Amino acid sequence: MFEVGKRYEIHLIEGGNEGYSDWVVVSVDMPLIKIRNGITPDRIVNTTSPMFVRAELSPHNRQQ
Numbered sequence: 001m002f003e004v005g006k007r008y009e010i011h012l013i014e015g016g017n018e019g020y021s022d023w024v025v026v027s028v029d030m031p032l033i034k035i036r037n038g039i040t041p042d043r044i045v046n047t048t049s050p051m052f053v054r055a056e057l058s059p060h061n062r063q064q
Contacts, residue, residue: 002028007060010035010045011053022058 002008002025011020023035023043031048045052 002030002033002055004028007058008035008055009058010055012045013051013053018053020053022060 004025004027007022007024009020010023011018021037023037026034026036026042028034031046033045033047034042035045036042047055
């Protein structure tokens, strides 16, 4: 389950390749999450999409 304000490593398939980056969850309305990284525009991710691979709590949160 996602928590607003927490940072996650979001793994997505884009352009045929899997990649990930750190995002902060801004809002949760499952299965949709709104995420922000402060560099690119906010994104809405459908967590039931085949393009969504997984999300893990970012190491930055674990140190707090």
